[in-house]
Amino acid sequence: MAARLTERLKSLGHIASLVNAGSALPEVLSLITTAVCQRSSWSSAAIMAVDEASGYSVLVARYDPLFADRTKGAVDRWLLQTSPVKTVLDARQTMIIDDAQALPDSAGYRQEAMERDYRTVVLLPFSARDEQGRNMVLSVHAHEVRKVDAEETAFLETVALLGSLAVEKAHRLWLEAQQNDSLRQALEIHQHAMERVLTTEDTEAFIELCRRYLDRTLLLVDLTTNQVTSAGDTTGLNWPDRVAPATFRQLAQIVREAEIGQFEQLRRLSLLGYGEIDAIVEPCTAGGDVLGGILLLSDDRALDAVEALTAQELRAAFAMLLLRRRIRFDVQAETHGEFFSRLFSGDWRDEAATFARAHHLQLPLDEPARLAALSLAPATGKGTAKGPAASSADIEQALARLARQRLAGATAFAENATTEAGGTTYIIFLPERGASAKAARQLLEQMIEEIAWLSQAKPVACLSALCQRLEDYRDARRDCDRLLKLAARVGRRGIVESGDFGPLARLIAIADPDALRSFVEETLGAIEDYDRAHDGNLLPTLERFLANSGRYQATADALGIHVTTLRYRLQRLTDVFKLDLEDPDTRIALDVALRVRGTLAG
Structure with a gap:
């Protein structure tokens, strides 16, 4: 056994x-x-x-x-x-x-x-x-x-x-042998593709690379130069050498909205002038920005694992090519803040060159737009902080994010100069794009709410008139600056408009605010203290009496009291504070103090 x-x-x-x-x-x-x-x-x-x-x-x-x-x-x-x-x-x-x-x-x-x-x-x-x-x-x-x-x-x-x-x-x-073959091929593609795009920015050289390694039809969307090129057989699509602007804008929107995958998601697209096509859309990104993308057109052949891996390597190489172009341009180009700073100063001569620079910066200056200006004042309330206040860079990023989310082509940036209160001014560029001043104001209100939470400060903002020419932006920026300075002098917060400030407010804006507050305190402070101590209403009665030009019956009707009661209150002002309400200079001083007091309270 x-x-x-x-x-x-x-x-x-x-x-x-x-x-x-x-x-x-x-x-x-x-x-x-x-x-x-x-x-x-x-x-x-x-x-x-x-x-x-x-x-x-x-x-x-x-x-x-x-x-x-x-x-x-x-x-x-x-x-x-x-x-x-x-x-x-x-x-x-x-x-x-x-x-x-x-x-x-x-x-x-x-x-x-x-x-x-x-x-x-x-x-x-x-x-x-x-x-x-x-x-x-x-x-x-x-x-x-x-x-x-x-x-x-x-x-x-x-x-x-x-x-x-x-x-x-x-x-x-x-399977290991297949994977090794795929990896060897991917490594070969990666090496050749990177060598190609690191030595030249020639699109035709990259297209030849696509044709060599991938027997598929590709559309290469380049958002750094606003161009679309094709690789592979496009005879059935009848693709032109240069696409129409409307088609490019549509393709640009498609790649910007696409999510990064592994060339597995087929989509049905409806392109202007070309009808419906089936394609896999993959964006090329760098640093969170979409620089372009690849559309792999379907020909009823399933994409196998090796082809998908090849396509991913080509996408990485194309992204590198686009990044090189973006870096090369960014070295020469101004930032949005620098561009608008020159625009606001009027230090530009060639309108076509200015529009071209704006186009490269993706700023639709050829369309009507508005400027918004926002500045911060430190919060004075105690116990309201939710944590450390956000930095200026965080605020700038939040404003830019909100602008981009709501309006295509919108942007926001921090100016180098600081406000009178020591804070930073943020400029928001808001293309109309079929919207209205009401829509821009709603967006500005949303920005104020978020920035108030981020900064633990009370923002003040204003919205300019519509800018339709390059020359309009300098005047719009100056108007915004005047409104922000006026609002800072009188302590206003939120969205301010020119109509919010009368002649007296404008006069206050150029005066010494401390001296004005001393004047109000000397003229009205004792009356305010008396009212607080006696639960009285002498100051409101005085304000209404002066507003009605000293007419007794009109003032009594406005206050909802009898004329006898009104005469008693006015007599108390005379007896307690030695005020001669029949004296024109006294009435003018009291009226000015009341108006300044209301304006400063804003």
């Missing part, structure tokens, strides 16, 4: 070593059938795959030395309906057929057994599948009817398990 067990273990070891000697799947399957017969008493063996689509069990490997020369005309497939293979797979259990030549319901299998002269058969399911994903069954045959005991069954099931493991190993080796 021990000797037989030792022999069995040796046989399994030999079978395992033979099976592991193969690498390709057909070779592995052939070695399995050979090894099981050479190390056991079974005369032949075969492996069949179940092809559900065709309804047949198909021979994939066979070892039968007695009939090795009789392959011509040999049967290599059997109907599943008349084959026990389907039963074995459905039950996932070993099947023992005592005499295959006597099977009542398997005519094809019985005919095969008679032709090849085998009787007892053992069929064992594999846990692995072949290259086409089909389930497989191992069968071993004996020329005579024999008894298959539990020990033999266990031996054969172990062989089937070893065979399944060998098949899975072959699959892994094949």
Whole structure:
């Protein structure tokens, strides 16, 4: 018994070593059938795959030395309906057929057994599948009817398990080989593509690279130069050398809104002048900015893994090419703040060159637009802070983000100069784009709310008149500056307009605010203190009396009191504060103090 067990273990070891000697799947399957017969008493063996689509069990490997020369005309497939293979797979259990030549319901299998002269058969399911994903069954045959005991069954099931493991190993080796090939190709593409784009910015050179490595039609959208070029066969699309501006704007919007993927998401697009097309859209980004993108047009061929990897490498190279162009331009170009600073100063001569620079900076100055100016004053309330105040850069970024989200072409930047209160002024450029002053004001209100939260300060902002010419921007900036200075002098917050300030407010803006407050305090402070101490209303009565030019009945009606009550209050002002309300100079001083007080309270 021990000797037989030792022999069995040796046989399994030999079978395992033979099976592991193969690498390709057909070779592995052939070695399995050979090894099981050479190390056991079974005369032949075969492996069949179940092809559900065709309804047949198909021979994939066979070892039968007695009939090795009789392959011509040999049967290599059997109907599943008349084959026990389907039963074995459905039950996932070993099947023992005592005499295959006597099977009542398997005519094809019985005919095969008679032709090849085998009787007892053992069929064992594999846990692995072949290259086409089909389930497989191992069968071993004996020329005579024999008894298959539990020990033999266990031996054969172990062989089937070893065979399944060998098949899975072959699959892994094949996948590794495919992945290595893909990686080698990707590395080659990456190396060639990067060498190309790092040595030249020539678009044609990059297009030739695309044609060499990817047999697909591509549209390359370059937002740094506002151009679209094609690579591959575009005859069916009838693509021109230069697309219309409206089509380019549409393509630019498509790539800006696209999300970065791995060339797996097909989209239906409707392009102006070209109808509907199916394409995979992949943006090329750098530092969070979309510099362009690739549209891979569909031709009813599925994109395989290698092509997808190739496309990703080409996208990376195209992004590098676009980044080089952007950096080269940024070295020469002004920032938005520098550009507008020159525009506000009027230090420009060539209108066409100015519009061209604005176009490169993606500023639609050829369309009507408004300027908004926003400045901050430190918060004076205690206990209202939510945490550390945001930096000027954070505020600038938040304003720019809100501007871009709401209006295409809008931007925001911090000016170098500071306000009278020591804060920073932020300029927001707001193209109309079919909107209105009301929409711009709503956006400004949203900005004020967010900046107040970020900065823990109270912003003041203003909106300019519509700018339709380059010359309008200097006047608009000056008007905004005057409004912000006026608002700062009188302590106004929120959105201010020119109509909010009368002549007195403008006079206050150029006066000493501390002196004005002293004047108000000297003139009205005692009356305010008296009212607070006696829960009185002498100051409101005085204000209404002066506003009604000293008319008693009109003042009493406005206050909702009797004229006698009014005369009593006015007499109290005379008796307590020694005010002669009949004196014109006294009435003027009181009226001015009341107006200044209201303006400063804003």
